[in-house]
Amino acid sequence: xxxxxxxxTMSNFTRRGLLKTGAVAGAGLAMPTLITSPxxxxxxxxxxxxxxxxxxxxxxxxxxxxxxxELRAYQLAVEHLNGGGDGGMMNTFSSKALKGNGILGKKxxxxxxxxxxxxxxxxxxxxxMIEKDGAxxxxxxxxxxxxxxxxxxxQEAGVIFMAGLTHSNDTTGKDKKANGFRHFFNGYMxxxxxxxxLAKEYGTDRRAYHLTADYTWGWTQQESIxxxxxxxxxxxxNNVLTPLATTDFSSYIAPVLNSGADVLVLNHYGxxxxxxxxxxVQFGLRDKQVNGKNxxxxxxxxxxxxxxxxxxxxxxxxxxxxxxWTLGDDGTKAFVKAFGEKYGFPPSNAAQxxxxxxxxxxxxxxxxxxxxxxxIAEALEGFEFDGxxxxxxxxxxxxxxxxxxxxxxxxxxxxxNEYDALEIVEVTPRAQVEYAPDHPMFAxxxxxxxxxxx
Amino acid sequence: xxQFLLQVLNGLDKGSAYALIALGLTLIFGTLGVVNFAHGxxxxxxxxxxxxxxxxxxxxxxxxxxxxxDFLGNPLKVKTPYVIEWFGESxxxxxxxxxxxxxxxxxxxxxxxxxxxxxxxxxxxxxKRPHADQILVTFGLAIVIQEIVKASYxxxxxxxxxxxxxxGSFDFGVLLGMDPNAVIYxxxxxxxxxxxxxxxxxxxxxxxFTTFGMVVRAGMADxxxxxxxxxxxxxxxxxxxxxxAAVAGLAGVMYTPINSPNYHMGMDFLVLxxxxxxxxxxxxxPGAVLAxxxxxxxxxxxxxxxxxxxxxxxxxxxIDQIIIYLVAIIVLLTRPRxxxxxxxxxxx
Numbered sequence: 001x002x003x004x005x006x007x008x009t010m011s012n013f014t015r016r017g018l019l020k021t022g023a024v025a026g027a028g029l030a031m032p033t034l035i036t037s038p039x040x041x042x043x044x045x046x047x048x049x050x051x052x053x054x055x056x057x058x059x060x061x062x063x064x065x066x067x068x069x070e071l072r073a074y075q076l077a078v079e080h081l082n083g084g085g086d087g088g089m090m091n092t093f094s095s096k097a098l099k100g101n102g103i104l105g106k107k108x109x110x111x112x113x114x115x116x117x118x119x120x121x122x123x124x125x126x127x128x129m130i131e132k133d134g135a136x137x138x139x140x141x142x143x144x145x146x147x148x149x150x151x152x153x154x155q156e157a158g159v160i161f162m163a164g165l166t167h168s169n170d171t172t173g174k175d176k177k178a179n180g181f182r183h184f185f186n187g188y189m190x191x192x193x194x195x196x197x198l199a200k201e202y203g204t205d206r207r208a209y210h211l212t213a214d215y216t217w218g219w220t221q222q223e224s225i226x227x228x229x230x231x232x233x234x235x236x237x238n239n240v241l242t243p244l245a246t247t248d249f250s251s252y253i254a255p256v257l258n259s260g261a262d263v264l265v266l267n268h269y270g271x272x273x274x275x276x277x278x279x280x281v282q283f284g285l286r287d288k289q290v291n292g293k294n295x296x297x298x299x300x301x302x303x304x305x306x307x308x309x310x311x312x313x314x315x316x317x318x319x320x321x322x323x324x325w326t327l328g329d330d331g332t333k334a335f336v337k338a339f340g341e342k343y344g345f346p347p348s349n350a351a352q353x354x355x356x357x358x359x360x361x362x363x364x365x366x367x368x369x370x371x372x373x374x375x376i377a378e379a380l381e382g383f384e385f386d387g388x389x390x391x392x393x394x395x396x397x398x399x400x401x402x403x404x405x406x407x408x409x410x411x412x413x414x415x416x417n418e419y420d421a422l423e424i425v426e427v428t429p430r431a432q433v434e435y436a437p438d439h440p441m442f443a444x445x446x447x448x449x450x451x452x453x454x
Numbered sequence: 455x456x457q458f459l460l461q462v463l464n465g466l467d468k469g470s471a472y473a474l475i476a477l478g479l480t481l482i483f484g485t486l487g488v489v490n491f492a493h494g495x496x497x498x499x500x501x502x503x504x505x506x507x508x509x510x511x512x513x514x515x516x517x518x519x520x521x522x523x524d525f526l527g528n529p530l531k532v533k534t535p536y537v538i539e540w541f542g543e544s545x546x547x548x549x550x551x552x553x554x555x556x557x558x559x560x561x562x563x564x565x566x567x568x569x570x571x572x573x574x575x576x577x578x579x580x581x582k583r584p585h586a587d588q589i590l591v592t593f594g595l596a597i598v599i600q601e602i603v604k605a606s607y608x609x610x611x612x613x614x615x616x617x618x619x620x621x622g623s624f625d626f627g628v629l630l631g632m633d634p635n636a637v638i639y640x641x642x643x644x645x646x647x648x649x650x651x652x653x654x655x656x657x658x659x660x661x662x663f664t665t666f667g668m669v670v671r672a673g674m675a676d677x678x679x680x681x682x683x684x685x686x687x688x689x690x691x692x693x694x695x696x697x698x699a700a701v702a703g704l705a706g707v708m709y710t711p712i713n714s715p716n717y718h719m720g721m722d723f724l725v726l727x728x729x730x731x732x733x734x735x736x737x738x739x740p741g742a743v744l745a746x747x748x749x750x751x752x753x754x755x756x757x758x759x760x761x762x763x764x765x766x767x768x769x770x771x772x773i774d775q776i777i778i779y780l781v782a783i784i785v786l787l788t789r790p791r792x793x794x795x796x797x798x799x800x801x802x
Contacts, residue, residue: 064609214772240759243775247713247722248468250643251757251774254460257635274611275713282640282712284622290635309714311613325525340526419525 042372043158043453044134051106051371053078053358054135056126056150057164059114063142063270065305066350070140070164071112072343073351077358080338081108088338092331092387093359097366104365115141119149126150130157136371137162139357142270142350144168144217151180158453160373162357165350167269167301169220172401173442178450179373181380181400183360184353185433187221188441190300190320191228193406193428197318202263202296204233209261211252211276213268214241222267223441225300229265237261242272249276253283262290265298273299274309281313302409304348307421314411314421321407323352323389324424331389346419356388360395374450392430398437399447406433456627456636461754463626467643467712469750470650471497474705475727476734476742477657478698484674484737485691488577489585491592494724495599496699499568500561500706501715502603504614507557511537511550552617554711561703569699573692596720604717611714616642620711642711649708653701654743660697661739670694674737729782735795745793749778 046052055074058067080088083100090098102108111133113125122141129135138154139162141147147166154161155177163171163182167190172182198206208229212222218241226236237259242252253276256264264285268276280286280297288295302319325336325346335355339347347355360380368375381397390404408426415421435442475497482490514533522530538546549556576595580588615621620641627636661667673680673687680687706715713719730749734741755761756777765773773780785793 060604061609064604238759243772245722245775247719250467250640250712251461251464251754254464254638255457255758257638258456258460271611271716274613278613278714279712282621282623282642283638284640287622288635305610309611309613311714312615313613337526346525417524 044136050109052135053110054129054138055140056113056115057140058117058142061117063117066142069348069351070354073355077355078108081362089331089335089388092334094386095363097363103362115146117143119145122146122150123153126153140164147171148175151177155179158451160376162361164354168217169441170216172399174445176399176445176447178448183357183402185322185406187224189406189433191224192433193408194320195228195232197408199232206234206263207237207261208263208265209237209256210239210265212241218267249279253279262293263296273306277310277313315413317411319409321409322349331387374452377450403430405430459637463639465751465754466647469747470647472730472750473743473746474650476730476746478702479731480739480742481698485694489588491589492596494720495596496702497706498720500703501710503561504554504557504707504710505612507560508553511553557707561707565700565703566696569696573695600717611716613714614710616711646708729778733782733785735792738794741794
């Protein structure tokens with residue numbers, strides 16, 4: 001009997017019925033937009049006593065620990081914006097527009113989404129926060145692939161995107177958008193900061209072998225490091241692209257010693273970096289001599305959490321970071337104190353950049369006197385500020401990229417505790433990492449027009 | 455020649471892990487008829503036994519050093535591991551240094567227990583259900599185990615180094631009269647290969663030369679007849695499930711110095727290990743081992759630049775990512791039962 005019942009049911013579901021149902025369902029789905037569009041001046045214009053921010057961070061997946069640290073920083077920023085705690089970097093921020101009474105007098109609330117470090121999941125969670133929760137701004141992320149995808153979505157939806165941890169040149173290069181802003185540094189800046197230190201430490205006659213994560217971030221970082229080191233006299237023996245899903249890099253590392261290279265550059269991040277570095281150290285590369293020189297390993301982009309994962313292997317290895325909790329400026333001290341007292345350990349690179357982004361967004365709203373994305377974008381463009389831990393900083397109008405000092409770091413030989421894995425070798429001044437907006441590595445994109453949505 | 459040797463060596467350790475996991479999978483499939491998608495999670499639990507051992511050895515007594523301050527300016531808390539406090543500096547440090555091999559002692563009872571609980575608590579209810587149900591429930595179980603480990607240990611990889619005596623690599627090139635550094639291979643990976651060879655031999659010897667093993671093999675061939683002889687075959691199969699879990703766990707323990715363990719590592723191996731089982735032939739233990747090493751070595755060769763470039767010319771990019779599946783397709787097309795599969799297995 002059951003097959004018959006199934007057949008009868010199916011025969012009742014006609015093509016016309018399907019079209020009708022689809023039309024009704026489509027109209028239902030479109031209802032909120034149809035109703036709100038003519039009334040609101042911009043997407044999710046806040047009408048009550050509160051304003052909702054959307055924190056889109058990896059809560060599951062390989063970067064979940066970084067996402068958790070971002071979320072801690074966001075929660076701290078919300079607390080400070082609403083007048084709680086000691087105010088953190090609001091006290092040291094050069095702009096004094098923030099008063100600790102929320103944003104434009106509205107209490108700051110937040111919703112969170114899980115990017116899973118997957119572009120489609122990140123877009124879905126951002127979309128849900130915008131459409132269902134009424135988020136007026138989306139921020140966060142720990143991957144350039146995710147940042148580019150979510151930035152595109154925010155541009156279409158008409159909300160501001162304050163990028164989290166994204167280091168690919170493309171985020172503010174070929175994929176830049178008028179509604180997107182990046183505080184974090186990029187691959188070009190890593191190359192510009194790192195190459196002079198590498199030349200000084202290891203000499204100008206070096207042959208580099210690159211292993212590169214096969215996606216947007218890896219490609220642009222590799223290109224940046226290659227160009228910067230070749231400008232200092234190095235040559236590049238080989239660049240091997242490694243799939244992102246690789247966990248054992250031994251087959252990529254084994255041929256390195258026999259290639260004539262005397263430096264291995266690991267353009268890897270997160271678990272990839274921990275594994276490739278561990279494999280390279282296992283193979284004893286750092287104990288070898290090639291071309292009459294000590295074999296060296298370079299990790300251009302560091303993070304504190306990765307350094308912890310790599311353990312002893314990180315000792316003596318050079319890389320770069322956006323910020324370090326060991327800096328001595330007032331902004332850093334205020335943030336480390338507020339974060340450390342709340343959570344019991346120092347904040348990471350990722351935590352600082354998202355905390356700064358939240359304050360920068362709130363400050364721009366206050367200065368613009370509106371939550372309208374176009375007003376906020378105008379307030380952020382060309383904005384010069386200080387006191388957020390990176391020294392004097394410019395949010396450049398042409399590409400929405402922040403320009404500030406970059407840190408060259410080294411794995412510490414004798415760390416005093418588990419948070420002390422990296423030490424600052426050099427604070428590279430902003431002027432050294434600046435580039436023209438039409439630099440070839442950033443060419444091909446168009447910022448376009450700001451979209452207020454609605 | 456040197457490149458050839460290098461990639462063979464590289465494939466051996468990867469193949470060792472595949473073979474050990476596939477061996478356990480085949481044992482479970484052969485005895486209980488269950489397709490266990492939680493087997494990768496057992497490999498991961500084994501790896502976290504090593505992490506736990508390291509953490510146990512690092513449990514510390516905290517004293518306050520008023521002369522130093524922490525990052526917030528508070529008096530510094532100094533940690534001294536209890537093993538150093540109790541056994542002295544050299545013995546305590548040696549225990550911490552050798553925490554990975556010592557974790558085997560922890561992993562064996564833990565994995566046997568985990569295997570026993572898994573089988574009695576969940577999997578036995580699915581013996582008579584279709585394979586699709588078994589796959590769904592064991593895959594769900596794998597996700598649960600994975601999330602528990604993530605909640606307990608975090609998402610980032612945790613460094614678990616090999617004893618310092620095994621850091622560095624052996625120069626095979628010099629041994630074979632080649633240039634220094636032409637063919638090098640890390641000591642720990644050699645140990646891993648040797649370890650897996652011992653475990654695989656032990657499993658085969660156990661099944662071949664003990665009465666228990668003979669009964670299990672008889673049960674695998676004809677469960678009903680063995681049961682009619684008055685032998686409690688179910689109990690023996692439950693123990694075999696525990697043994698298979700222990701094999702996966704030990705593979706995980708010893709793998710930790712090769713790649714820092716994280717909660718997701720089981721999934722990374724699971725799918726490939728299933729391909730290994732299918733290529734080797736469902737239910738064939740020697741097939742699983744043979745296919746494990748064969749595919750490990752092939753995967754290693756596929757990551758060579760020259761090989762990648764050659765396949766790119768044939769419009770097959772990223773051959774290193776698909777080689778195992780490609781070989782699986784070819785083997786299954788030419789030998790549908792796998793390399794050493796027997797007639798009647800999963801063919802009803």
